[in-house]
Amino acid sequence: MKNKKNRLIMRAVVLAVLAAAIVFTIYTSWAKEKYEVLQVGDIAPDFALIDLDGESHQLSKYKGQGVFLNFWGTWCAPCKKEMPAMGLQYQVYKDQGVQILAVNIAESDLKVRAFAEQYGMVFPTLIDTSKSVMQTYNVKPLPTTLLINPDGKIVKIITGEMSENDIKGYMEQIKP
Template sequence: MDKEEKQTKNSKKKKRAVMRTTILAILIAAIGYTIYNSATAEDVTVLKVGDKAPNFTLVDLEGKDHKLSDYEGQGVFLNFWGTWCKPCAKEMPAMDRQYEVFSNEGVQVLAVNIAQSDFEVQSFADQYGLSFPVVIDKTKSVMTAYNIRPLPTTVLVNPEGNIQRIITGEMTEQDIEGFMEEIKPD
């Protein structure tokens, strides 16, 4: 083996050692972050059917405040969504059609967008011609209070202000109609 081959071999060994050390450092940092995150995580109460729905106030696209407690006595179809979420976009027109039917029967829809810009949300609402209130959870505080994970998630709030049902994933128009019927005041 000549000198040049030895240098090439040594160079490759050094590169491998640097790469292994880097990967090891990243793994240690990731494990450390996970442990730190778990140790300092706030206790999030997981909501369940029958619990009082946490109150909140969010602002709609027209600048009007919507406070959940203001809807007491009515059913509230609380839908958490994002403009990028394909199932969300797919169910919005059906929600709007059913809102047109059930809004006169005491069922309200609040579509809670998760922290997107006013422009993105307004463009989406205009595209689908939504007639129900669309609010933006800019700080994700409502999302956190309701422990929302996948989008879309819909929380049915009965006229007494309690959680009637929690639905994760896309709903059909038949589903939406049935759920609105379920929270309609007597």
């Protein structure tokens, strides 16, 4: 009797896991179709987000400048490694018409502020609280960086960690 009960419970658990997997698969395929995948050559979709100082940053206001659009998280090890290098290159390129917009994915203001101070983030640090910009840009792994030229076109999409030399080269590519 006990054996039958155990088998019944086991079958119910397996069935529940399978049902959850099916529901998850259906949902993710539906969600993927909801957002068009951006590609090199596309115009970067406009957005507006607030930085840690309460200032609004709208992508379209940067037309005429190169934009290094970086999506990151405080828990992301590669993000921690590349932030200081991004800061150094920002100091070199900001007066040459290249901006960095660092978009954090829905973390608390307190966490993002502490991270920004720890890693010396001197460029605009924005928080995508609703993940709407992340979804619009189809950002999957963090970090993801999009290089946007002065005309507002995406010229490169980089996923994963970048070295300081990589960052310097990318900033050269989008310099007006």
